[in-house]
Amino acid sequence: MRARKHLGQHFLADGNVIRKIIDAIAPRAGQHFVEIGPGRGAITLPLLAAGVRLDVIEIDRDLARDLPALVNSPDCTVHCENALRFDFRRLAAGGERLRLAANLPYNISTPLLFHLLGQGPLFSDLHVMLQKEVGERMTAPPGGKTYGRLTIAIALRCAVERLFVIQPGSFRPPPKVDSVFLRLNPHPVPLADARTLTVADRLVTQAFTMRRKRLSNGLRGLLTPEEIRSAGLDDGARPEELPPAAWLRLATVNPALANDATALSE
Numbered sequence: 491m492r493a494r495k496h497l498g499q500h501f502l503a504d505g506n507v508i509r510k511i512i513d514a515i516a517p518r519a520g521q522h523f524v525e526i527g528p529g530r531g532a533i534t535l536p537l538l539a540a541g542v543r544l545d546v547i548e549i550d551r552d553l554a555r556d557l558p559a560l561v562n563s564p565d566c567t568v569h570c571e572n573a574l575r576f577d578f579r580r581l582a583a584g585g586e587r588l589r590l591a592a593n594l595p596y597n598i599s600t601p602l603l604f605h606l607l608g609q610g611p612l613f614s615d616l617h618v619m620l621q622k623e624v625g626e627r628m629t630a631p632p633g634g635k636t637y638g639r640l641t642i643a644i645a646l647r648c649a650v651e652r653l654f655v656i657q658p659g660s661f662r663p664p665p666k667v668d669s670v671f672l673r674l675n676p677h678p679v680p681l682a683d684a685r686t687l688t689v690a691d692r693l694v695t696q697a698f699t700m701r702r703k704r705l706s707n708g709l710r711g712l713l714t715p716e717e718i719r720s721a722g723l724d725d726g727a728r729p730e731e732l733p734p735a736a737w738l739r740l741a742t743v744n745p746a747l748a749n750d751a752t753a754l755s756e
Contacts, residue, residue, distance in 0.1 A: 500593075500661040500662070500663060500664070501529045501530050501532065501661060502533070502660060502661055503532065503660065503661060503662045504656075504659070504660035504661075507656055507660045508532055508533065508536065509536075510654060510671075511533060511591075511617070511619070511671060512533070512536045512537070512540070514617065514653050514654075514671065514673065515589075515617050517537050517542050517589075518540065518541075518542070519540060519541030519542065520542070520543070521542045521589055522542070522543045522544075522545075522581075522586060522588050522589065523537055523542045523543065523544045523545070523588065523589045523590070523591060524546075524547065524578060524581060524588050524589070524590045524591075525537065525545070525546045525547070525591045525592065526546075526547045526573045526590070526591075526594065526602070527547070527573075527593040527594065527595060528547075528548055528553070528557060528568075529593065530553070530560070531557065531560050531561055533591055533593070534546060534557070534561055534566065535560075535561060537591065538563045538565060538566055541565075542565070543565050544563075544565060544566045544567070545566075545567045545569060545581050546566065546568050546569065547569050547571055547576055548568060548570060549570070549571065554568050554569075554570035555570075574598060574601060574605055577609075578606070578609050578612055578613075579609055579610070579612055582612055587611075587612065587614040588612055588614070589613065589614055589615055589616075589617075590606070590613050590616040590617065590618075591617045591618075592616070592617070592618045592619065593618075594619065594620040596620065596624075596667075599620040599621060599624050600624060600640055603618075603640065603644070604640075604643065607643060607644070607647050607648075610684070611676060611680070613676060614676070615673060615674065615675050616648070616673070616674040617671070617672070617674075618671070618672050618674065619656065619670070619671045619672075620669065620670065620672070621665075621667055621668075621669060622667060622668040622669055622670045623667065624640070625652060625670035625672055626670075627641055628640060628644050628650050628672065629641070629650050629652055629672075632730065632731060632732060632733050633730060633731055634730070635730075637730050638698050638701065638730070639694050639695060639698045641734075642690075642694050642734045642737055643691060644674070645734040646681055646682070646687060646690060646734050646737070646738065647677065647680075647681075647687070648674040648675060648676050648677065649674070649675045649677065650672055650673070650674055651673040651674075651675070652670060652671075652672055653670075653671045653672060653673055654670070655668050655669070655671075656668065656669040656670065656671060657669075681735075682741070685748055686738060686741045686742060686748070687738075687741075689741035689742075689747045689750075690737040690738055690741040692747070693709060693712060693740055693741060693747075694729070694737055696708065696709060696711075696712060697709055698730075700729075701729050701730050702728060702730075703728065703729075704725065704726045704728065705718050705723065705724075705725050705726070705727050705729065705732075706718060706725040706726065708728075708729055712747065713740065713743065713744055713747075717740075717743045717744055718740065718743075720743050721736070721739040721742075721743050722739065723736055723739070
């Protein structure tokens, strides 16, 4: 089957890399996994061989049609759906936590990550393969060009571990860039409640639309300079200079923003 460019398909075909991925994931019999983008089953088959229960999300109708016969397992359920619109919570029964393995299409990796983060404390861990450049943004320190909204949103919810780089030649067809395999572990104790995280996201989103401007300008209409200083921060600082924890402090200084976040969630 040909890879479909508009779906960002690059099929993993390197047996050594597949073994490294499975070793890093360390699946155990009886665990409930979700896989996004199973493709031709490169990761699907060894996961099932480990004895897991597996739900796979595949947008390509032809691949989704062929997967049941390929895997030939009652422990695998195929969902021919768009992962960007999929409610993963419907897969977890009775508060069950899921494990996720995903080869994220390069063209939707960032919005898909935000969608996964928005599913709440659903996943015990997430193993994702994506474009190296996106991985660098996810692990960037404050102050650099790659540090931004994605970095902060991830850091407020997960610890990120870069596992290894995957070269283009490991895929068919090969992409034009390197890939990276990451592990995301949600914080065992949330850094803030959902409402505070929502406010922090709103502040970060607005501020980073003008990342080179002072906070007092970038957050105009949301926080005053006095409120920024009340969080122990310099209102003349630039958004890219603030570590993730600083955004949580900013998220608590204006009760009206918290009330707005509550209204949006109801």
